[in-house]
Amino acid sequence: MSTVTDVLPLAVILLGFQVFVLxxxxxxxxxxxxxxxxxxxxxxxxxxxxxxxxxxxxxxMAEQLTHPDFIGTAGDWHxxxxxFAFAAAIGFATTIAEPALxxxxxxxxxxxxxxxxxxxLRIAVAIGVAIGISLGSFRIVTGTPLHWYIxxxxxxxxxxxxxxxxxxxxxxxxxxxxxxxxxxxPLVAALGLGLATTVPGRSPVLDGxxxxxxxxxxxxxxxxxxxxxxxxxxxxxxxKYSDSEKES
Amino acid sequence: MLFEFLHxxxxxxxxxxxxxxxxxxxxxxxxQQPLPDLGNIIFGTVLVVLGxxxxxxxxxxxxxxxxxxxxxxxxxxxxxxxxxxxxxxLGFTTTVAEPALxxxxxxxxNVAAGGGVIENTEDSRSGYAQGLRLxxxxxxxxxxxxxxxxxxxxxxxxxxxxxxYIGVVTMTIFAPxxxxxxxxxxxxxxxxxxxxPLVTALGVGLASSIKGRNPMTDGxxxxxxxxxxxxxxxxxxxxxx
Numbered sequence: 037m038s039t040v041t042d043v044l045p046l047a048v049i050l051l052g053f054q055v056f057v058l059x060x061x062x063x064x065x066x067x068x069x070x071x072x073x074x075x076x077x078x079x080x081x082x083x084x085x086x087x088x089x090x091x092x093x094x095x096x097m098a099e100q101l102t103h104p105d106f107i108g109t110a111g112d113w114h115x116x117x118x119x120f121a122f123a124a125a126i127g128f129a130t131t132i133a134e135p136a137l138x139x140x141x142x143x144x145x146x147x148x149x150x151x152x153x154x155x156x157l158r159i160a161v162a163i164g165v166a167i168g169i170s171l172g173s174f175r176i177v178t179g180t181p182l183h184w185y186i187x188x189x190x191x192x193x194x195x196x197x198x199x200x201x202x203x204x205x206x207x208x209x210x211x212x213x214x215x216x217x218x219x220x221x222p223l224v225a226a227l228g229l230g231l232a233t234t235v236p237g238r239s240p241v242l243d244g245x246x247x248x249x250x251x252x253x254x255x256x257x258x259x260x261x262x263x264x265x266x267x268x269x270x271x272x273x274x275x276k277y278s279d280s281e282k283e284s
Numbered sequence: 285m286l287f288e289f290l291h292x293x294x295x296x297x298x299x300x301x302x303x304x305x306x307x308x309x310x311x312x313x314x315x316q317q318p319l320p321d322l323g324n325i326i327f328g329t330v331l332v333v334l335g336x337x338x339x340x341x342x343x344x345x346x347x348x349x350x351x352x353x354x355x356x357x358x359x360x361x362x363x364x365x366x367x368x369x370x371x372x373x374l375g376f377t378t379t380v381a382e383p384a385l386x387x388x389x390x391x392x393x394n395v396a397a398g399g400g401v402i403e404n405t406e407d408s409r410s411g412y413a414q415g416l417r418l419x420x421x422x423x424x425x426x427x428x429x430x431x432x433x434x435x436x437x438x439x440x441x442x443x444x445x446x447x448x449y450i451g452v453v454t455m456t457i458f459a460p461x462x463x464x465x466x467x468x469x470x471x472x473x474x475x476x477x478x479x480x481p482l483v484t485a486l487g488v489g490l491a492s493s494i495k496g497r498n499p500m501t502d503g504x505x506x507x508x509x510x511x512x513x514x515x516x517x518x519x520x521x522x523x524x525x
Binding site: 043085089130136138147214 | 307332350361374381465471474478484505
């Protein structure tokens with residue numbers, strides 16, 4: 037049901053502007069409406085399915101992994117190894133399934149004429165989220181202030197930007213905000229709250245937040261790195277090609 | 285048609301396979317617990333696959349074409365006023381109704397009440413949450429407007445992002461400590477699964493219909509602004525109370 041309230045205002049605005057401001061009939065109206073219906077129905081089914089199958093299990097696992105019975109009472113951050121591994125794995129896996137990211141990757145692939153691969157972008161973003169969430173869990177366990185990590189991340193992004201290929205920069209910035217929608221947020225929030233409740237001396241209110249911020253920062257770096265790597269690779273191929281030209 | 289459908293079902297299965305592998309591995313190997321409610325899990329997974337398939341199909345049929353056709357329409361009409369109004373309305377309305385934001389706003393109200401910032405009554409809490417939602421929605425609307433003007437003018441995105449970062453860092457120094465985590469998180473959650481494809485199509489469509497703009501360098505970046513601006517506004521909101 038929440039998808040309907042999500043989409044309804046959007047549909048009203050789109051139709052209102054199309055009809056009253058642009059004064060144009062929508063080309064192929066039936067197809068567009070059918071598409072809207074598919075999006076609505078698809079998203080509703082998708083969320084319903086997640087609610088039935090994956091969310092309860094994922095939340096239960098986050099609780100079990102952070103439970104004192106599993107971690108033991110040793111208390112230093114080494115004993116949280118499995119938590120960090122789980123954070124990285126679930127961050128990666130949920131990002132691959134994120135519908136909004138699939139949409140952006142399709143668009144980017146189309147616009148760049150195939151230079152940005154759909155899977156290349158999705159995997160680059162997923163790696164960024166994986167690093168971000170496990171580092172975020174590490175922060176909760178050690179109790180260091182959130183803003184130092186975020187500010188350090190910003191500085192890295194600013195340094196990396198002039199070195200990244202110009203055409204990727206906007207897309208990289210976008211992929212930060214895209215990653216954390218429907219699939220990732222509920223699981224990651226459960227993990228953060230579970231950790232902050234279990235670790236002695238942490239308050240769920242003060243320390244439980246912030247994982248999403250990590251997950252939206254690190255993909256920016258990993259996507260720029262992906263573009264740098266593929267540019268470097270292309271250049272090397274070209275050099276190899278021109279070398280063999282010379283020899284022959 | 286049927287073949288195409290089966291093909292996209294296969295794609296969707298591949299998309300959610302990593303989650304199944306991760307959950308299965310941790311549940312069975314690390315935690316060594318049986319899977320509870322196997323029937324529910326299988327049925328839910330089938331729904332997820334079906335839903336994702338329909339969603340992607342609907343994107344290509346509905347959301348992408350309408351986003352682009354509206355961008356072309358506005359570019360041809362040439363009226364900056366209506367384009368900016370549309371951009372603001374799009375950002376504002378899609379954010380106000382966003383379920384993830386409602387959850388975050390309620391949480392923030394509890395934090396504020398617990399910290400003694402506002403009175404711990406039902407009334408003041410819901411007032412605080414309501415105000416926060418409006419603040420975030422306004423900031424997303426403003427962000428989309430700025431982003432659209434940027435595309436028209438062709439200004440480089442990095443100056444806006446770096447400026448935004450400086451804004452966030454400055455606000456962090458002055459904002460109360462309890463609000464910082466929530467403010468940082470609110471940036472990521474504001475852009476929903478339906479908004480993202482539409483806003484992306486709008487930006488790319490706009491950049492490709494204006495002469496001299498490159499859809500790759502100029503078309504993207506709207507989402508980035510829409511996730512940065514709320515962080516600053518939420519911290520400002522936390523300072524006002």
